[in-house]
Amino acid sequence: MTTTLNPQQVGERAAQILAAIETHPLHQRLTSSSMKYSTCWATFTGYPLVARWNLDTDAGPLLTEALRVLALKAAVFGLTGDEKAAELLVPPPVDEMIHAVLAQFTVMTRMQADLGVTFPHATELEEFTYSRGCVTDTYYAAAGWGEQPLRYWLDAAEVDRRLTVLDTVYAGAGVRGWGRAHDINFDAGRSPAVVG
Structure with a gap:
């Protein structure tokens, strides 16, 4: 995916959105309810791609990655209004956790309204062609979150x-x-x- 957005602008906005999510009164409910969704998480092509997957040790770090990506997507969407541009490339394990978070519809709806952002997600626009060094990585780094954990950020x-x-x-x-x-x-x- 190509873009004309300034990565620094996207990263800064995404970091602001993530901080707002983390300080929102519903954050604890969002994270705890997303973790309780574990009985519905299982697909055959998402989490099982993680070597020696273990719900007890992997769910928390993957939730962190999902919230970061949602903040990035919200930043891109807020800056462009373009749902396609906001459908960033991510690997299946991270995408699967994004689905678990977005399944918390009531909480996410309230957060969107309170924060004045949209957390876009369009399955028909998803592509599983994530590769290291793509624009997602550029935005992620610009947000100041360091390098993604390679355990979950698997190249296509x-x-x-x-x-x-x-x-x-x-x-x-x-x-x-x-x-x-x-x-x-x-x-x-x-x-x-x-x-x-």
Whole structure:
């Protein structure tokens, strides 16, 4: 994605938005309710891409990344009014946590109104072609947050490689198409049996 925005301007605005989120009276509710959403988080192609994924240790850092990206997206949208420009490239694990945060609809609606920002997210505009050094990284650095944790910020080529590994592992359990179909027969007794 190309842009004509000044990265420093985006970064400064994003840092302001994130600080406002973190000091908002609903911040604690947002973070705690997003963490309680864990039973609905699981997809086959988001969090499982993180090596040795563990909800207990990975949920907090991923929530931090999701809030940072939402602040960046809100900054871009606020400066441009362009939903497409605001749909920054991010890797699937971070995007999945963004979905968990945005599922807290009431809290996010109140925060948007209170902060005077929009947290844009358009699934039809998403592309999973994030690569190191793209404009997302430039904005992130300009916000003063340092380098993204590479455990979650996976380059598209690495995502593709890991998806291939996951597809093989899932196939052994009868799961096909990265969770879009399976051959598990739940009526085959106490433990689900794979029907061949």
